Amino acid sequence: MRKTVIGVMGGCHVDDEAGKAAYELGRLVAENGWVLLNGGRATGGMDASARGAQEAGGLTVGVLFEDDREVASPHLDLVLPTGMGSARNIVNVLSSDVVVACPGSGGTMSEIAMALRFERRVVVLGFDPGAAFLDRCGRGVWSLADTPAEAIAQVKDWLERPMDT
Amino acid sequence: MRKTVIGVMGGCHVDDEAGKAAYELGRLVAENGWVLLNGGRATGGMDASARGAQEAGGLTVGVLFEDDREVASPHLDLVLPTGMGSARNIVNVLSSDVVVACPGSGGTMSEIAMALRFERRVVVLGFDPGAAFLDRCGRGVWSLADTPAEAIAQVKDWLERPMDT
Amino acid sequence: MRKTVIGVMGGCHVDDEAGKAAYELGRLVAENGWVLLNGGRATGGMDASARGAQEAGGLTVGVLFEDDREVASPHLDLVLPTGMGSARNIVNVLSSDVVVACPGSGGTMSEIAMALRFERRVVVLGFDPGAAFLDRCGRGVWSLADTPAEAIAQVKDWLERPMDT
């Protein structure tokens, strides 16, 4: 049976607090029995969320911007290098049942936009890009959250219901 | 010498007024001696902007979502089918000196986000996704415009200056 | 710790015998503790190899041509839709420690070519595209095999040695 995948986007460059939140988010994803999928780098929030999930016994998957797995976080079970740069963003989005978007730049914003266009459900964690943007992106549903625990509660709620927005 | 390319994004589904604006935009791109690049379909704003540019003697390029050129606008000089769906959005963005974003959904929003992330200059024409989104996307610069003429004036102004934002 | 991934390419359209070989191949991949990665469809050799691996208790991953997981084999633990058509071939190749190429058409041939270009090791199972092609593709190493058991023996041998070709 197909496993439920939570995509954690964003978080290339994070300070200490954001790193702790990413770790906590990863841990909660794993404790709920979901697979964590992220951008796979060995730095910042990507590394922290993978470590959190793996230490809690979860399965971790990274889909890399690069073609070389040397840059991958050591806390990933599966590493998928793509060498296709930002074009791989769509893979991360389409592979996720729910997307949790952490603070990021244009890459993360593009992932939110594509996720909503392809009817995914998106929790925006720790920032607010505005309804003028979010409402325009498509038929997916979105929600804002302040903490990893809040984000996970929203994910849980969504997964218990069929997607009919 | 490399030609200047103006990428016109968005506009899959347009009403009559938006269609006229897209045609006008294409015409102005061509009259300024720039190449028009868009998503290439034979419908809506894509078809209209290609027709406007081609009738004014400009070169028109379409980068298709599909792998089949049968869906391409007849007003394109060059048709690049990709078969890679939304992953081709990044090609449109990176190939453009300036991006003009017409009203669209998540696909268009993702193109704006990626354009700003890759330091492109973006005119948002006929709608406003909000500074909370636009300012977050990266190091490119953006501007809002209400009419094709206003958008083109902005493009012209930018092209006369080096990009240092 | 990163898991070892065996990419099984080809086999879209298979007869009964080829289907049995694909099932057997999947089973052997799983029994050796490796992850099986393939193109993910619910048909032919893709479905059969996923079923073989899953019934033997292995982890199965499918990277889809399509953007819609409805077409995925039910025997996959992880489904990554890409919507990027043939452009996703490179993901399958780069994600694999060793590639096993079953009979296929141009898509499979392109995967062999890219695998060798990116220094992957490739077992060609059940057909022979010729050394004039294989030797030209790059720095990876290749080997021909007649049966799944032979292919797996080669994979095992390679994995026990560092890649220095």
Added chain:
Amino acid sequence: MRKTVIGVMGGCHVDDEAGKAAYELGRLVAENGWVLLNGGRATGGMDASARGAQEAGGLTVGVLFEDDREVASPHLDLVLPTGMGSARNIVNVLSSDVVVACPGSGGTMSEIAMALRFERRVVVLGFDPGAAFLDRCGRGVWSLADTPAEAIAQVKDWLERPMDT
């Protein structure tokens, strides 16, 4: 009206003689009124074929592996950076009416394979990857040529006839 595009693949690393052949090939493409499309780099056969075509007054298009147009040949009219590495090979293939494949490695082999899979016509110029490979790739047609003039004669012959293989 859509222009006819001849895709020239391969030729990253070339000696003097191969460079002259690439230049000659570009020149002949332009003299026949066709657009030259290649991988766009400022080196080897890519640069030479673009220069040949441009000096003969043709339109030249480069679809780059990289996301940065700084690496592009100065002899291109249109530069499309993709940042998607080898995943962009499929764009080059699908955008071409006929593919001329010059000596190359796995990347070029993958382009031949995909071109034949997507029913393109392929001239293999200056080398022979073997019928065991070429015949397997799909429904396109292929031909071997020893010189640019021979390759162009074949392209011309094909373009005068509808594709029914």
